[in-house]
Amino acid sequence: MQLPKPLSSMFKNTLNKSIQYGAEILHNRIPYAHDNPYLDGIFAPQRQEHFSTQLKVEGQIPKELDGALMRIGPNPITVKNPKIYHWFTGDGMIHALRLKEGEAHWYKSQYVGADSVQKKLHRSVIPGKSRGVADPVNTNIINFAGKIWALVEAGAYPIEVNSELESKRHHLFENDDLDLPFTAHPHIDPDTGDIHAVCYDGLTHNKVFYLHIDVQGKLKNHVEIPVKHGPMVHDCAITESQVLILDLNVNFSVQSALKGSLLPYQWNPKHQARIGLLSFGGSAQDIRWYNIDPCFIFHTMNAYDLDTGNVVMDAVVHSKAMVHSIQGPIEDQDLRLERFVFEKGTGKVKRTILSDVKQEFPRINEAYTGRPYRYAYSISFGEFDDPYHVSSNSLLGHDLETTTIESYSFGENWVTGEAIFVEKEGAQAENEGWLMSYVHALDCGPSKVVILDAQHIKDGPIATIYLPVRVPVGFHCNWIDYRELKVI
Template sequence: MTTSLMEQSAARMAAWLQRRVRHAQDNFYLEGPYAPVEAEHTETELTVSGTIPEALDGLFAQIGPNPLQVPNPATHHWFVGDGMVHGVRLQAGKACWYRNRWVGTDTVNDHLGRARVPGPRRGIFDVVNTNVFPHAGSLWATVEAGPLPAELDAELNTVRRGLFHSDESLPFTAHPHRDPQSGELHAVCYDALQRHRLIYQCIDANGVLRRRVNIPVRHGPMVHDCAITARYVVIFDLPVTFSFRALLAGAALPYRWNPRHRARVGLLSREGDSDRVQWFPVAPCYVFHACNAFDNADGSVTVDVVTHARMFDRSQQGPEAQQVAFERWRLGGSLTAVQRQVVSSEAQEFPRCDERRTGQSYRYAYAVGGQAMSTEGTRLLRHDLQRGTTTVHDFGPGQMMGEAIFVPAHPDAAEDEGWLLAYVQDPQQQRSRLVILDAQAVDRQAQAIVHLPVRVPIGFHSNWIPLPA
């Protein structure tokens, strides 16, 4: 490298560090383990400790905010940063590559001097940063509140926008749930500009919209997730709603805790209309994520969720920890209100299960244990819902994990027969690693670790994407 190029590189790094320092003074979600990375990377020489299972043939991907620009760090909200996808390709017992790519929205491509991708546009903002998952032969990145999904190729480049393989233009969600029996995606969606309705959508296995139902609501609730059973779609209508006051005050995410909004949970028959929704009151709280739900023999429904006593009533920059717990709810049948039972009072988020059991009774749930807005470190929790016990994997002091995903050892494997995969960040070393644990021995040493020469910021959702050889 010439002296001139070295000086330019040093100047760019110094400017980046100055921005990091300025951001850190104003916003927790722009510093430390949350701080954005400044460039896209492709790394093909990866060091591995242990043995990667040969059955793991696919891509482990995570998405989250990685803002290119932050005009005002003091009012920047973690949820609105430009999306970036990180992925490690595993094949034949090897780690073939690591890549990170910004999701190619118009804003991102214009900023980076790239051509805009084809496809329709909708929504009042241009960010896709919350989930990445396979469906109908393609890989998709999604967000809630209006914008259409972005289709990615197998190397994480954005190729087009659209409502999967449908010609419709509707708001989608960050959290569809795939029925393992039919291959359909079920989603409860909303548009920030259409505050008086939710839209239930069923996307068939070919990626085409099969069914939609408009569901009347008040105040414009933020509906981040839903759940499904064999009979129902579970709808969370909870007291975080659109706030004109916050919007006029310049909030990047104009949603606030609203004690005037009645908290309720709905059961929509999978083939029913909006007038058939059964609503059940629940004590005020907020739910970002449901782990799973299933029908009971008495006609009631069980749904497992992580609850927050309140949300967005103090912080304008991201979630704040207020009495978080993993709970089991029952509603429907002869019940007139939601019954709540605490499964684990430890602070946690991102609950997941073996998704072959989605909509069915199940035994094991996995979650990220630890407080929001903390850099003390997080740990993996494995809840045995049959025995009522929790097993822990501790990654070490200050280590920050992302969402953990269960991958079965083979199609007919038992519910816990397989592996748990998660990105784990060491903020002090500015490096991350992909950790692979035996799901039946999560408290033991990792089966394999893929060491990454870069840092994967704390983000949102991860998924395992099987790929053809």
């Protein structure tokens, strides 16, 4: 049968859509995920939680490792409107690989029990009250005060999870009745074990909050810092004596909210970008602000005090961020690793480029947080402008003293997530330890976890653990040492 041309193409379109929809149902994919790259391909959510003890291992897992590599990220259960779904807002899922005595014991994935998630999954809500404008907790997972905490920015309380990934309670660590927001990027002082964090609240646009929480999880001090335009403050940095506050050019946007954005924050070149130095124990009036050119920083690498009174901060700097897309952060922008030196006497900032390779997820040996350091790690991006065409990347090891980079590529078909450093017991050198990451197949096959010797990055993995399923590309990763947990 020969249909008239317009009808023929309408018929073909309908048929194609039906076939596509059928294929999406068959593959347990969210229908019409092609409306949003963060619901498709390597980002696509898993449709269920997994548990497996059958894990193929190549190489030798270091026997000293006794814990789990935990990675958290968005894994939306349902999406009302894929066109306006924002990657940062998806329901949180934790992936964990349990290692002990040189063996891979299990891999597990489980949702973080925000109230909205528990309701969608027909599970009982967990104790405690959530807080803030939205409740998914999906951005970072840390071991603090002997417990595991899933974290998110913009207002919701952390959620405590146990070593089997079951959510236990909403709580701002060990503090009752504190109506304060938290962040996904606290920094732990390696000497005191205390947390320092700069936090913002999605509903409060004229101030951000510095929180100092002691090693027992109790709030020691908090400072309310006046700001303009509701800046998104994703991270901060600390030295031995002070915290650095990033007041930059991604701000709350009424326009974006009116467009229906689920995350109404957008590039605002008119905002005066500035970085503030606040001594521990100081007040908002004591902050020394340094104005800088418009930019955005998702992640700092480290910071430290110099004897001169100057302060050094290294960070991945985005030339701009969240300009157009209301779905996610991957769009046209420059990224580079920069060093800022804040001069005490002159009030000037000196900026130098440490590496112009496009990269993100900077990490260090955290025993050196806030202290002079030599080694750092990050992951490169071939391009960082199109979430539909993510290409393979490499793990980078920076030697900041020799200004050299040692890298390892996992091959054309693979993309690594954040690589974290785990120090060897009794390490004599800063870089004596392992790098570990989740590595994702670009063809959407099952993922793997790799372990590299941080002193021999270019030799590649000393161990590879093959997972039974695909882990969607997500956010932050940490090694949770089970020997440090008070509650198992």
